[in-house]
Amino acid sequence: MPTEPDTLSNLAFSSAAALVARSATHPFDTLKTRIQFSTQRTSLLGLAARVVRTEPATALFRGLGVTLLFSVPGTAVYLTTYDELKQRLGARAGVLGGRDSLWVHALSGAGAEAVSGLFWTPMEVLKTKMQMGFGAQGQAAAAGSQPLTTARLAHDIFQAAGLRGFYRGYVLSQAVFIPYTMVYFVTYERLKRTWAAVWPTPARDDLPFAGYLTCASASGAVAGAVSNVLDVVKTRVQVSSNRSALDVVAHMWRHEGGALAFTKGMLARIMWVTPSMAISVTVYELLKDWRDRSRGSRGSPPQ
Numbered sequence: 001m002p003t004e005p006d007t008l009s010n011l012a013f014s015s016a017a018a019l020v021a022r023s024a025t026h027p028f029d030t031l032k033t034r035i036q037f038s039t040q041r042t043s044l045l046g047l048a049a050r051v052v053r054t055e056p057a058t059a060l061f062r063g064l065g066v067t068l069l070f071s072v073p074g075t076a077v078y079l080t081t082y083d084e085l086k087q088r089l090g091a092r093a094g095v096l097g098g099r100d101s102l103w104v105h106a107l108s109g110a111g112a113e114a115v116s117g118l119f120w121t122p123m124e125v126l127k128t129k130m131q132m133g134f135g136a137q138g139q140a141a142a143a144g145s146q147p148l149t150t151a152r153l154a155h156d157i158f159q160a161a162g163l164r165g166f167y168r169g170y171v172l173s174q175a176v177f178i179p180y181t182m183v184y185f186v187t188y189e190r191l192k193r194t195w196a197a198v199w200p201t202p203a204r205d206d207l208p209f210a211g212y213l214t215c216a217s218a219s220g221a222v223a224g225a226v227s228n229v230l231d232v233v234k235t236r237v238q239v240s241s242n243r244s245a246l247d248v249v250a251h252m253w254r255h256e257g258g259a260l261a262f263t264k265g266m267l268a269r270i271m272w273v274t275p276s277m278a279i280s281v282t283v284y285e286l287l288k289d290w291r292d293r294s295r296g297s298r299g300s301p302p303q
Helices: 004-037 044-054 064-090 102-132 150-167 170-198 209-226 228-239 245-255 258-263 266-297
Strands: none
Touching (some): 004 102, 004 228, 102 150, 102 170, 209 266, 228 245
16 A cells, blocks of 8 residues: 555656646647537637637647646546555455456546546636636627636636536536546556556566556547547536536537537547546656656665
8 A cells, every 4th residue: 555655756746747748738628628619510620720820829728827727736636546546445355356456447546536526627617718718607708808817717707606616517527537537547457457468577567658658548549539428518518607418418419410419529639638648647657667666776665
């Protein structure tokens, strides 16, 4: 089971991973959000070209500040909670089948998402409105009005709905991301075991950089595609403050092409999730391996 110093170093490692991953992949997240909110079929390349041609150079990075503000503690809690739960649940060999059990990975992922969702939901509410250039009520800013800032948006949301306004879509977010996280970590852990079996290393749990990157990327693509249907609905609920999830689903089904409407932004979501998870998980795993090797070189037992 991780010791207290392990937990603190895990928090530091996951924070570093969050900064690198979110900064590198934010433009894809912005494109994904805009495609999902649009009532028209929009291609990823077409939208990217239009944004670059008609908007300021910073347009694709709107909302990055608030994303980093929440992502550092969110990712730290997310990855550290997953590791802690995996160790604790894995110790219950007779109940859940041990550390490598599918149930251990799935339940650890669900727990990590449920806890870290307290950070992710306010981030999503603020970030998606900033990316769309919308105010607190889900309306585009009027021409000539003051530029939309995160501080102003947060103030307006609090004035309109109090703290509850920052958690709009929380239950829906959990409905999206708990299955996403369970699929992600079950796939990731299985791929890691497969990689280690094909290309064994002296340390059973340590993979090379290419191994972590490949397993994390493939898992992100699978989980991102599977969870896109509900993510479209979540995005619209959080941006349009006066619409329920059922209203959004009914409108999309009737007026935007039925089942195909819920695939909007899937490519952009995969292109955002895949490198984001690949970078954050790979950086996190490599830093943990480095810590354990350093500890071993000093004669201390590995984790």
